[in-house]
Amino acid sequence: MFSFQVGSLLNIALILGTVLGAAALLIWVERRLLGFFNDRLGPNRVGPFGILQSVADVIKLITKEDWIPPFADKLPFVVAPIILPIVMLLSFAMIPFAPGVGIIDMNIGLLFVMAMAGLAAYSAMLGGLASNNKFALLGGLRAAGQMISYEVFLGISLLGVVILSDSFSLRGIVEAQSDGWYVFPQFIGFMVFMVAALAESHRWPFDLPEGEAEIISGFNTEYSGMKFGLFFVGEYIGMLFMACLIPVLFFGGWHAPFGLEFGNEIISGLFWMAAKTSVFIGFFVLVRAALARPRYDQLMSYGWLVMLPLSLLNLLITGAIVLMQGS
Amino acid sequence: MSVFFYGSAIIAILATLMVITRTNIVHALLYFIVSLLAIAVIFYTLGAPFAAALEVIVYAGAIMVMFLFVVMMLNLGQVTQDQEKAWLVPSIWIGPSIMAVPLLIEVLYAINLQQEQMAHTVIGAKEVGASLFGPYVLAVELASMLLLAGLVGAFHLARK
Numbered sequence: 001m002f003s004f005q006v007g008s009l010l011n012i013a014l015i016l017g018t019v020l021g022a023a024a025l026l027i028w029v030e031r032r033l034l035g036f037f038n039d040r041l042g043p044n045r046v047g048p049f050g051i052l053q054s055v056a057d058v059i060k061l062i063t064k065e066d067w068i069p070p071f072a073d074k075l076p077f078v079v080a081p082i083i084l085p086i087v088m089l090l091s092f093a094m095i096p097f098a099p100g101v102g103i104i105d106m107n108i109g110l111l112f113v114m115a116m117a118g119l120a121a122y123s124a125m126l127g128g129l130a131s132n133n134k135f136a137l138l139g140g141l142r143a144a145g146q147m148i149s150y151e152v153f154l155g156i157s158l159l160g161v162v163i164l165s166d167s168f169s170l171r172g173i174v175e176a177q178s179d180g181w182y183v184f185p186q187f188i189g190f191m192v193f194m195v196a197a198l199a200e201s202h203r204w205p206f207d208l209p210e211g212e213a214e215i216i217s218g219f220n221t222e223y224s225g226m227k228f229g230l231f232f233v234g235e236y237i238g239m240l241f242m243a244c245l246i247p248v249l250f251f252g253g254w255h256a257p258f259g260l261e262f263g264n265e266i267i268s269g270l271f272w273m274a275a276k277t278s279v280f281i282g283f284f285v286l287v288r289a290a291l292a293r294p295r296y297d298q299l300m301s302y303g304w305l306v307m308l309p310l311s312l313l314n315l316l317i318t319g320a321i322v323l324m325q326g327s
Numbered sequence: 328m329s330v331f332f333y334g335s336a337i338i339a340i341l342a343t344l345m346v347i348t349r350t351n352i353v354h355a356l357l358y359f360i361v362s363l364l365a366i367a368v369i370f371y372t373l374g375a376p377f378a379a380a381l382e383v384i385v386y387a388g389a390i391m392v393m394f395l396f397v398v399m400m401l402n403l404g405q406v407t408q409d410q411e412k413a414w415l416v417p418s419i420w421i422g423p424s425i426m427a428v429p430l431l432i433e434v435l436y437a438i439n440l441q442q443e444q445m446a447h448t449v450i451g452a453k454e455v456g457a458s459l460f461g462p463y464v465l466a467v468e469l470a471s472m473l474l475l476a477g478l479v480g481a482f483h484l485a486r487k
Contacts, residue, residue: 073353073354075354075357076353076354076357079357106376107376108376108377108379108380108451111377111380111381111384111452112380114384114388115380115383115384115387117388118384118388118389118392119383119387119388121388121392122360122392122395125395125396125399126395129395129398129399130353140399141396141399144392144395144396145396148393151388151389168452
């Protein structure tokens with residue numbers, strides 16, 4: 001039980017604890033980094049460097065009144081915020097963190113991730129629909145259109161990686177990258193995936209479902225207390241998940257760059273995986289601080305007129321090259 | 328594995344019954360999603376992981392989202408619920424039940440005919456893809472033509 005192998009109880013407990021802890025810490029990290037980018041301080045009062053800010057936030061959310069509006073549709077209203085954290089945590093079961101560290105290794109791992117990303121759309125949609133509020137409904141509509149559209153490019157941009165590694169298993173994909181990261185042959189796929197991942201987890205600048213300047217807070221307008229907290233935490237778990245998935249698919253997962261491995265392969269693997277994930281978290285926050293939100297029609301035409309042709313061309317060329325090399 | 332199979336089979340049947348008897352369409356859709364997820368688990372236990380993943384991605388993740396999208400546009404309220412309630416009177420169940428009974432008998436007969444164990448060959452993505460673009464390539468091409476026709480039709484209707 002105390003050995004490191006995929007799916008042992010120790011593995012599951014450590015990964016679950018780390019993911020939940022890291023997601024809570026991310027809220028503080030994002031606000032501090034945003035403060036740094038915006039040339040201001042950010043939260044620095046609770047604990048050393050304000051690191052306990054998330055604890056204070058959670059206490060505030062729990063002690064707030066957990067209110068269900070009388071005009072809301074109760075069943076979907078209560079179910080909606082629970083869906084997002086659950087599907088995002090389920091997706092983490094597929095991530096290979098290091099040799100022997102991971103929860104499960106399925107041969108349909110990538111498809112499972114896509115399925116969970118598809119189900120995540122229900123959280124915003126049901127929340128917006130059940131709130132029975134015009135602004136929430138607008139947010140839900142935006143979320144539905146955005147997530148259906150960008151799921152298409154998310155899926156197609158991954159297929160180049162699947163062709164090269166000949167596997168849907170995430171562990172297989174990482175192992176196939178031992179002699180070269182896929183970001184070089186699949187650079188277009190990586191770019192499309194980055195944009196689609198931002199849109200899929202409706203992170204800034206694609207936060208149109210929330211768009212607080214236009215539609216109050218979008219689909220979660222009517223939510224308060226811990227129900228709002230679940231939406232909030234779910235979004236951060238989703239961001240952490242995307243920041244883990246990009247290194248796994250395109251940046252060699254636990255493989256060290258330039259042969260900089262040290263000590264035990266598990267410790268070295270975990271270190272490099274954490275380092276790569278941190279880089280992408282920093283990038284997500286930088287994108288939030290740097291870019292403005294597009295209009296909704298710009299989002300749609302950008303998706304279908306630029307991203308779709310690019311990802312299809314990438315798939316076509318990758319397939320053709322692999323076929324030519326194979327014959 | 329058979330525990331999972333029968334468990335999710337029961338959930339699928341109960342959820343589908345709830346889909347038919349709900350008068351609120353959003354609740355019906357929620358139960359429909361549960362039913363689709365249960366069927367995905369059944370596929371997985373029967374050794375078809377690829378079909379299970381597609382069931383969730385295509386049906387639960389895309390088609391049901393489109394349904395919900397349309398429901399959002401329609402602005403259904405108490406009026407439609409009352410109408411549904413008026414339609415779902417007990418006498419409406421007689422006809423479908425009479426037609427369903429022979430089907431049930433046939434299914435029971437078919438299960439009794441085949442006393443073999445559940446299939447244990449796992450059919451992955453590679454096998455599905457090879458047969459789709461091998462012996463069944465004509466069906467795939469025809470389906471793609473149908474989808475193209477739908478796409479062109481939607482483009483024509485939306486062009487203003």
